[in-house]
Amino acid sequence: MAVMTRWLDADEQRTWRAFLTATRALMETLDRELQRDAGMPHAYYEILVRLSEAPDRQLRMSDLAQVTGSSRSRLSHAAARLEEAGWLRRQECPTDRRGQLAILTDAGFAALAAAAPGHVEGVRRHLFDPLSPAQVDQLRRISETLADHLADDRTAS
Amino acid sequence: MAVMTRWLDADEQRTWRAFLTATRALMETLDRELQRDAGMPHAYYEILVRLSEAPDRQLRMSDLAQVTGSSRSRLSHAAARLEEAGWLRRQECPTDRRGQLAILTDAGFAALAAAAPGHVEGVRRHLFDPLSPAQVDQLRRISETLADHLADDRTAS
DNA sequence: TCGAGTTGGTTGAACGCTCAACAAAATCGG
């Protein structure tokens, strides 16, 4: 038997649309700022950040895809671009002959160091500053709940 | 004098990364579901929704761009695609010879009607169901605050 | 009324992402 759709009520509609508007505007603004000031999209910035935090500034491609939340295909394309820019190089993995290590170059680290202050300032200005400390805390809990739930969906499939 | 960067502290980092992970996963999941089940990306779904709610199911291109939060260029390209699909048609505006009216076709309305239940179910499952009623309320306030703030930034430039 | 500036909309190139297909190496089960 067909299941009746549980439509969104007026409050839920309002929440959903505000959420869409806010997240889209936020990410587009940060992306644009980063592109303008540092010549890289936000996704590439995140790759550089994760590499910069890793031991020896290097990670397996798969692990890097994992932590940046991207597909292997996406990361592969991105790595090719970042390699062209001289910000990253790839090297065969000694312990697994299928593997590739993504390694942040000095130029890549420098590009990240140049981009970071402006980007962090943007995150503050557009996300943290407008919210009260209590709201920041709420946002963290909400985000962690959603992220956990979505991760479960992935592993369950 | 150079201004010192106000870096994110550990809590802020955690919040920011959880937020990134959650919103990215949420939007990608919904986009994928919509693409799989209805053959359209989420952005196009939103265009159809807004048109379906407008008087006579039609809107000026500019107004449609406004409410869907997209650039005029983006909407122009999207409208071309939607027109190919037979879900939308464009017609000259009687009151402004520069203008174009975007009009939802019957086929477009039908496609929307077919896509909506599955999509709403996805929004429920991935967003509303995992959150408590209090959190949904918090998320609404947070989103509205951020959206207002970001809209101010736009108009101020 | 006429010129300058603004608004509405489109276009094409460049770019990033998705998806499916693929190849090579590792792992697992019998």
Add this chain to the structure above:
DNA sequence: CCGATTTTGTTGAGCGTTCAACCAACTCGA
């Protein structure tokens, strides 16, 4: 040990978005 399966990573085509450039029509002030 060997065949089947899984994991790792890349590739190319197709699509959606951005950005800058552009034209046409509207508006407004002198």
